[in-house]
Amino acid sequence: MHKNKSNSSLDFKKTQVEVALKLSIKNLDSYTHLRGESLYVDDVNIRQGTFHAVVFDAPKAHGTIKHIDYSKAEALDGVERIFTYKDIPGKNQIGGIIPDEPLFAENEVHFWGMPIALIVAESEFIARQARALIKIEIEDLPVITTAKQAKTKGSFINAPRTFSLGDTEKAFTECDYVFEGETFSNGQEHLYIEAQGAYAEPLENGNIKITSSTQGPTAVQKTAAQVLGVAMHKIEVDVTRLGGGFGGKEDQATPWAVMAALATFHLNQSVKLILNRHDDLRMTGKRHPYESSYKIGLSKDLKILAYEAEFLQNSGAAADLSPAIAERTLFHATNSYFVPNVSTTVLSCKTNLPPNTAFRGFGGPQGMFVIESAIAHAAYEIGVSAHKIQEINLLRENDTFSYGQIAKQVEAKNAWNSAKSIYNIEALEKEVENFNANNSNFKKGIALMPICFGISFTNTPMNHARALVHIYLDGSVGISTAAVEMGQGVNTKIMQIAAQVFSIPIENIKIETTNTTRVANTSPSAASSTADLNGKATLKACRALLDRLKKVASEDLNVSEEHIELKDEFVYVNNKKSDLSWTELISKTMLKRVALTENAHYATPEIHFDKSKEKGHPFAYHVYGTAIITTTVDCTRGTYEFDAVKIVHDYGKSMNKAIDLGQVEGALAQGIGWMTMEEIAYNDEGRLLSNALSTYKVPDIFSVPKTVETVPLETKGHELAILKSKAVGEPPLMYGIGAYFAIQNAIKAFNPNYKLKFHAPITPEKVLMGLYKK
Numbered sequence: 151m152h153k154n155k156s157n158s159s160l161d162f163k164k165t166q167v168e169v170a171l172k173l174s175i176k177n178l179d180s181y182t183h184l185r186g187e188s189l190y191v192d193d194v195n196i197r198q199g200t201f202h203a204v205v206f207d208a209p210k211a212h213g214t215i216k217h218i219d220y221s222k223a224e225a226l227d228g229v230e231r232i233f234t235y236k237d238i239p240g241k242n243q244i245g246g247i248i249p250d251e252p253l254f255a256e257n258e259v260h261f262w263g264m265p266i267a268l269i270v271a272e273s274e275f276i277a278r279q280a281r282a283l284i285k286i287e288i289e290d291l292p293v294i295t296t297a298k299q300a301k302t303k304g305s306f307i308n309a310p311r312t313f314s315l316g317d318t319e320k321a322f323t324e325c326d327y328v329f330e331g332e333t334f335s336n337g338q339e340h341l342y343i344e345a346q347g348a349y350a351e352p353l354e355n356g357n358i359k360i361t362s363s364t365q366g367p368t369a370v371q372k373t374a375a376q377v378l379g380v381a382m383h384k385i386e387v388d389v390t391r392l393g394g395g396f397g398g399k400e401d402q403a404t405p406w407a408v409m410a411a412l413a414t415f416h417l418n419q420s421v422k423l424i425l426n427r428h429d430d431l432r433m434t435g436k437r438h439p440y441e442s443s444y445k446i447g448l449s450k451d452l453k454i455l456a457y458e459a460e461f462l463q464n465s466g467a468a469a470d471l472s473p474a475i476a477e478r479t480l481f482h483a484t485n486s487y488f489v490p491n492v493s494t495t496v497l498s499c500k501t502n503l504p505p506n507t508a509f510r511g512f513g514g515p516q517g518m519f520v521i522e523s524a525i526a527h528a529a530y531e532i533g534v535s536a537h538k539i540q541e542i543n544l545l546r547e548n549d550t551f552s553y554g555q556i557a558k559q560v561e562a563k564n565a566w567n568s569a570k571s572i573y574n575i576e577a578l579e580k581e582v583e584n585f586n587a588n589n590s591n592f593k594k595g596i597a598l599m600p601i602c603f604g605i606s607f608t609n610t611p612m613n614h615a616r617a618l619v620h621i622y623l624d625g626s627v628g629i630s631t632a633a634v635e636m637g638q639g640v641n642t643k644i645m646q647i648a649a650q651v652f653s654i655p656i657e658n659i660k661i662e663t664t665n666t667t668r669v670a671n672t673s674p675s676a677a678s679s680t681a682d683l684n685g686k687a688t689l690k691a692c693r694a695l696l697d698r699l700k701k702v703a704s705e706d707l708n709v710s711e712e713h714i715e716l717k718d719e720f721v722y723v724n725n726k727k728s729d730l731s732w733t734e735l736i737s738k739t740m741l742k743r744v745a746l747t748e749n750a751h752y753a754t755p756e757i758h759f760d761k762s763k764e765k766g767h768p769f770a771y772h773v774y775g776t777a778i779i780t781t782t783v784d785c786t787r788g789t790y791e792f793d794a795v796k797i798v799h800d801y802g803k804s805m806n807k808a809i810d811l812g813q814v815e816g817a818l819a820q821g822i823g824w825m826t827m828e829e830i831a832y833n834d835e836g837r838l839l840s841n842a843l844s845t846y847k848v849p850d851i852f853s854v855p856k857t858v859e860t861v862p863l864e865t866k867g868h869e870l871a872i873l874k875s876k877a878v879g880e881p882p883l884m885y886g887i888g889a890y891f892a893i894q895n896a897i898k899a900f901n902p903n904y905k906l907k908f909h910a911p912i913t914p915e916k917v918l919m920g921l922y923k924k
C-alpha cells in the first residue's frame with residue numbers, strides 16, 4: 151500500500167488559498183501519476199470469483215453469417231459461458247443518435263472487428279484461448295472502404311446537410327480568380343494509453359454497478375439499461391479517471407461496459423472486460439477520414455468572395471456520433487475567415503469500417519484543412535504567399551458566420567498581428583529564405599495557421615451540468631460533478647473554483663469520482679466544455695453555500711451580511727479578521743440546522759440553433775489563436791523536423807496557466823501527428839493494416855517540434871467561460887494543420903516543379919516523391 155504520505159504532499163500541503171488564486175497550481179493528479187498511485191479501471195480491486203471476458207469479433211468487413219461453431223470454445227476448461235445477441239433481454243441496440251448499431255451482430259457483419267459474442271471465463275488467458283477455437287463461416291458481401299465508393303453506391307448514414315450564406319453562384323461570376331480542387335485527410339487513432347474497458351459487479355436486487363473508462367457515464371448507464379431491459383436507476387456508473395480519452399471514449403466506451411453488465415446480469419457475478427491494444431485498435435472507430443472538394447473565388451485584391459465545399463465523411467458502418475461531427479465540419483468550414491458567400495455540404499457516408507467517432511476537434515479540423523488547402527492552392531496559382539490571403543480575410547467584429555451567428559469579441563486579427571510582431575515574422579521569413587539560398591540538401595518551410603473554434607456542444611440541449619457540493623461538519627468539502635478527469639486537469643480547475651469561493655486551502659477539498667447516482671442525466675465530458683459547464687455549476691453551488699454561511703455569520707457576529715467576507719479560513723468583518731474561523735462557522739451552521747449541501751444546475755445561456763433553417767447562435771464564444779510553424783526537410787531522405795512552433799493563443803484569462811499550456815502543447819503534437827505521420831490503413835477487404843505501434847507512427851519525443859513557444863493573447867476573457875478562462879481542450883489541435891503547409895513550402899523551395907497536394911498525412915514517402923517529381 152501507499153505509505154509515506156507525508157513526503158508526497160510537500161507543496162500540496164503547503165498550497166495555500168493564495169496559491170490557488172494565483173491560478174497556477176499543478177495538476178492535482180501529478181502527485182498520484184508520478185508515484186503510480188492513480189487508479190484506473192484495471193486497478194479496481196476485483197471481487198473473489200470475478201470472471202474475465204474477451205470479445206469475439208468479425209473476421210470479415212461485410213457478409214452474412216452462415217454458421218458459428220462455439221462448441222470447442224465452450225468445452226474449454228475454465229470457460230463459463232459465451233454470450234451472443236440471443237442473450238440480450240432488452241434491445242440489441244447501442245446507437246446514440248440513430249438506432250442503427252447492434253451490440254452484437256445478428257445475421258450480418260458490417261465491419262472487420264464487429265463484436266459477435268462475449269466469451270466469459272475464469273481468466274482472460276482462457277477466454278483468449280477459447281476465442282481461437284470458435285469457427286465462423288461468413289458469406290462475403292461487397293465491401294466499401296472509402297467515402298467516395300459509398301457516395302457512388304448511395305450508401306449514407308442520414309440526409310446531407312448544407313450551410314449557406316449569401317449567393318455563391320452569383321459571387322463566383324464576379325470573382326477575378328476561381329480555383330477548384332480535391333482534398334483528403336485521413337483518420338486518426340486515439341491511442342489513449344488506457345485501452346477501453348469496464349468492470350461490472352452485481353449489487354442486491356438485480357442492481358449493477360459499472361466502473362467504466364468512459365467520457366460519458368450517462369451514455370453507459372442509459373445504454374446498459376436499454377440492452378438489459380431494466381430501468382436506469384438499476385445501473386450505477388462510476389468513473390475515477392481515464393488514461394486519456396480524446397473523444398474515443400465519448401461514445402465508444404459504452405459497448406464494453408454494456409457487455410460486462412450483460413454477463414453480470416446473467417451470472418450474478420462480477421465481470422471484467424479490458425481490451426488489449428490489438429483488440430482495441432481493430433474494434434474501435436477513429437477520427438473520420440474525409441474526401442472533400444472545394445471551389446474558392448477571390449477578387450483581384452485577394453478577398454475571398456465565395457467558397458463552396460462538399461465534405462464526404464467516411465462514417466463507418468454505423469452512425470455513432472457522425473451526424474454531430476458532420477455538423478461541426480460545417481460550423482468550422484471557413485475557419486477564422488469571413489467569407490460573404492458560402493455553400494458547404496456534408497455527406498455522412500456509410501462504409502464497412504468500424505464506426506468512426508469523436509476525436510479532439512470533432513470534424514472541425516477536417517473542415518479547416520479544406521479551406522486552408524483552398525487558400526494554399528489559390529496563393530500558389532496567383533503567385534502570392536498564403537499568409538497574404540489568410541491575413542486579408544481574417545474575421546472581424548460583427549462578421550456573420552455561415553450559420554448565422556454574429557462574431558463578437560473577435561480576436562482573429564489580434565492573435566495574428568500579435569504572433570507576427572512578437573515573433574518577428576519578417577526575420578523568421580528572412581531566415582528561411584537565407585537558409586534555402588545557402589543549402590541544397592536541406593530546405594526550410596514556414597506557414598502560419600490561424601484558428602477559430604466554437605465552444606459549446608453544437609447540439610444546444612446538451613449544454614448543461616450539475617454540481618453537488620457537500621461541506622462536511624469539520625469544514626472539509628466534497629464535490630461531485632459530471633466532469634470526467636481524463637488528464638485534461640478539470641478536477642484541478644473545479645477544486646480551484648471552490649477554494650476561491652470559500653477561501654479555504656485546496657487540501658480541504660476533494661473532487662469525488664464521477665458517478666451517475668450523485669450527478670445524473672449528464673452530458674459527456676467533451677466539446678472542450680467540461681470545465682465551463684461543470685465549473686459554472688460548481689461556482690453556482692459554492693456561491694449559494696457561501697450566501698448561507700454569510701447569513702449565519704452575520705447572525706452570530708451581529709453585523710449585516712454585506713460587511714462579511716470569508717478570507718483565508720476566517721470570517722472578516724469590514725476587512726478585519728474576526729475570531730470566527732471557517733470550521734467554527736461550519737459547526738454553527740450545522741447547529742442552526744442550515745443545509746451544508748447544495749446541488750446546482752447550470753445551462754449555458756444565450757445559445758440556440760434552428761436546424762430547419764441551419765441558422766442560430768450555437769456557440770457561447772469562440773477561441774482564437776495563430777501559430778507560426780517552421781520545418782526543415784531533409785531533401786535526400788524526405789524526412790522532416792519541426793524547428794519551432796510559435797503560438798499566440800487566446801486563453802481568455804487563464805485560470806491555470808500550467809494546465810492550459812499542457813493542453814496547448816499536447817493538442818499541437820496530436821495535430822501535427824494527424825497531419826504528418828499518423829497513417830491509418832485498411833486494405834480493400836476492410837482489414838486494418840496499421841494495427842500496432844510498429845505500423846502506426848505517432849509523434850514521440852524525437853518528432854515533436856524542437857521548441858514550442860506559447861504567448862497568451864491579452865484579452866478581456868469571456869463571461870460565459872469559467873472565471874473568464876476560455877476552453878482550451880480542442881482548439882490548439884488545429885495549429886497542427888500548419889505543419890502540412892510548412893512542409894509543402896519546403897518541398898517547393900527544393901523542387902520548383904512541385905505541384906501542391908492536399909492529401910494528409912504528408913508522410914516522408916510523400917515528401918520524397920514530391921521532392922523529385924518532375
Ligand code: LUZ
Pocket residue numbers: 397400471474478508510511512606607608609676677678880
Ligand atoms: N461532442 C458532442 C463533441 O457530442 N458534440 C459536440 O459538439 C462536440 N464538439 C466537440 C467535441 N465533442
Ligand code: MOS
Pocket residue numbers: 365396397398400508509510511512675676677678880
Ligand atoms: Mo470530444 S472530440 O469527446 O470533445
